Amino acid sequence: MCRVIQILFNTLIYGSEIAIIAVGVALSYSILRFANFAHVQFAVVGAYTAFSLHQYAGAPIALAAVLAALLTGLFAVLVDWLVFARLRNITPEGKMIVSWGVALFIRSIVAAMFGGSARVFDVSSDTLSIGGAFFTLQDVIVVAATALAMLALHALLYRTLAGTALRALASNRDLAETRGIPAARMIGLMWFICGTTAALGGTLFALQTRLQPNMDLVMLLPVFSAVTIGGLDRVFGAALGAVVLSLAQNLLISVDFGTLFSGESWSVPTQFRDFIAVGAMVLILLLRPRRIAARAAG
Amino acid sequence: MTALALSGVVAGYGAITVLNGVSLQVGDGEVLAVLGANGSGKSTVLKTAIGLTRMTAGRIDFAGQDISTLPAHRRAALGMGYVPQTRNVFGELSVADNLRMGGYLRRDALGPDLDRVFTLFPRLRERKRELAGNLSGGERRMLAIGQTLLLRPKLLLLDEPSSDLSPVMVGLVFDAIRRIRAETGIPVLLVEQNVTMALSLADRVCVLVRGREALDVAASALEMADLQALFMDGGVR
Numbered sequence: 001m002c003r004v005i006q007i008l009f010n011t012l013i014y015g016s017e018i019a020i021i022a023v024g025v026a027l028s029y030s031i032l033r034f035a036n037f038a039h040v041q042f043a044v045v046g047a048y049t050a051f052s053l054h055q056y057a058g059a060p061i062a063l064a065a066v067l068a069a070l071l072t073g074l075f076a077v078l079v080d081w082l083v084f085a086r087l088r089n090i091t092p093e094g095k096m097i098v099s100w101g102v103a104l105f106i107r108s109i110v111a112a113m114f115g116g117s118a119r120v121f122d123v124s125s126d127t128l129s130i131g132g133a134f135f136t137l138q139d140v141i142v143v144a145a146t147a148l149a150m151l152a153l154h155a156l157l158y159r160t161l162a163g164t165a166l167r168a169l170a171s172n173r174d175l176a177e178t179r180g181i182p183a184a185r186m187i188g189l190m191w192f193i194c195g196t197t198a199a200l201g202g203t204l205f206a207l208q209t210r211l212q213p214n215m216d217l218v219m220l221l222p223v224f225s226a227v228t229i230g231g232l233d234r235v236f237g238a239a240l241g242a243v244v245l246s247l248a249q250n251l252l253i254s255v256d257f258g259t260l261f262s263g264e265s266w267s268v269p270t271q272f273r274d275f276i277a278v279g280a281m282v283l284i285l286l287l288r289p290r291r292i293a294a295r296a297a298g
Numbered sequence: 299m300t301a302l303a304l305s306g307v308v309a310g311y312g313a314i315t316v317l318n319g320v321s322l323q324v325g326d327g328e329v330l331a332v333l334g335a336n337g338s339g340k341s342t343v344l345k346t347a348i349g350l351t352r353m354t355a356g357r358i359d360f361a362g363q364d365i366s367t368l369p370a371h372r373r374a375a376l377g378m379g380y381v382p383q384t385r386n387v388f389g390e391l392s393v394a395d396n397l398r399m400g401g402y403l404r405r406d407a408l409g410p411d412l413d414r415v416f417t418l419f420p421r422l423r424e425r426k427r428e429l430a431g432n433l434s435g436g437e438r439r440m441l442a443i444g445q446t447l448l449l450r451p452k453l454l455l456l457d458e459p460s461s462d463l464s465p466v467m468v469g470l471v472f473d474a475i476r477r478i479r480a481e482t483g484i485p486v487l488l489v490e491q492n493v494t495m496a497l498s499l500a501d502r503v504c505v506l507v508r509g510r511e512a513l514d515v516a517a518s519a520l521e522m523a524d525l526q527a528l529f530m531d532g533g534v535r
Contacts, residue, residue: 161402164391168399171388178348178382179449180374180403 002132015246016146021201022238024194030170030233034095041106046072046199047206076195225281307356331500379451386442389431400445415444436467
């Protein structure tokens with residue numbers, strides 16, 4: 001029983017970190033119709049900004065995380081203004097390749113500024129236990145912060161005029177413009193949301209593990225798998241995809257296959273969790289190919 | 299006074315030119331019907347008026363100013379109400395949200411105007427919570443018109459309001475347009491395939507052939523023989 005609870009806890013924790021990053025990929029895909037590989041860099045930039053504000057400027061960790069999220073939001077708007085806004089009329093494939101370039105550029109800047117070695121947030125946390133399952137206070141904060149951010153994002157998209165306009169823009173851009181919705185300004189808002197949510201996810205991720213310039217690669221595969229599972233342009237589908245993927249990973253890693261089949265204890269090494277993510281994605285693509293193919297084409 | 303004037307407009311999509319120097323005017327309170335065979339550029343006239351095409355020459359005047367270079371959302375703000383033929387609703391949004399987006403530019407309460415739309419199209423009130431993508435073709439047409447009315451337009455651009463609808467639905471939609479006209483006297487630029495319905499509404503008729511106006515007369519003066527000849531001519535293309 002306590003194993004089951006532990007698996008569910010771990011699913012929720014890792015799923016949260018991936019979800020909050022993945023929603024932005026889906027949001028930008030829904031409006032601009034390309035997969036932005038630079039999105040994960042917003043998470044890295046956000047994490048390093050939060051780290052700097054906390055460690056060097058002495059801001060409390062919560063404040064540092066929020067400030068870093070807002071700053072990264074502005075950074076995303078800047079990246080759009082410098083690069084993507086000038087390429088609105090090129091093909092989605094072209095934008096995707098450019099986004100790789102942007103990703104590598106941001107990555108180099110981060111590495112140049114902070115060096116390649118890992119840094120750890122100076123936060124200690126007590127271990128708590130419920131029903132024999134262990135987790136830290138930090139874990140609770142990660143899940144709670146994600147839940148709050150998701151609720152805020154949902155309220156923004158479904159309860160405000162600007163959010164509804166963003167959904168309208170994703171649904172039918174020409175029609176949206178003829179209703180008076182200023183697409184360019186709305187796309188700016190979209191980038192701000194992307195940067196903010198990704199930064200929050202990156203900070204939570206770094207709190208749990210550590211900070212290093214190549215953390216983008218650690219997040220890239222699960223984030224894009226989650227978005228693909230969710231249906232590419234569905235913001236909350238991506239969040240659900242993250243949880244599904246996290247569940248698959250935690251289940252598969254915790255099962256003792258050795259005992260099941262030969263008697264000797266053997267589990268899937270944790271290094272393979274990303275391949276489980278990709279496996280889950282491929283499996284889901286195979287199980288419902290039509291829906292995703294249609295969405296990708298439309 | 300003219301509400302809308304196109305003068306020598308050349309426009310199209312990407313490298314393709316569809317309109318080869320169109321000139322036409324819609325007078326205040328007037329309904330101008332644009333007729334023509336498939337591919338004559340009828341819909342492109344409307345898309346160019348609202349600003350969704352690439353215009354390379356000519357000039358468009360609306361509400362007393364040159365709007366040739368304004369983006370679509372600024373033209374909407376000036377009071378242009380465009381009802382597209384296809385892709386005319388936000389499929390992923392509810393009917394209520396679609397109407398709300400129609401009033402995006404409004405800063406006052408939409409309530410009274412919403413009631414007017416629901417009186418005009420009671421079906422929309424029943425389906426308020428439904429996703430627009432789940433509506434029938436006729437209901438979508440109603441929603442598209444209702445959404446446009448919430449903009450409080452000073453000119454309506456209607457792209458084939460009868461297309462793909464059952465005869466009953468065509469009747470409903472045109473009755474609604476007549477009521478809107480009777481209540482507001484708003485000028486209309488109407489593009490139609492259905493000549494009979496178009497003539498039942500139009501004050502003046504303009505026939506397009508290969509992206510140019512070939513005839514511009516009062517609806518009452520229209521000779522069916524002329525019309526037929528132009529349609530055939532346009533059909534060759």
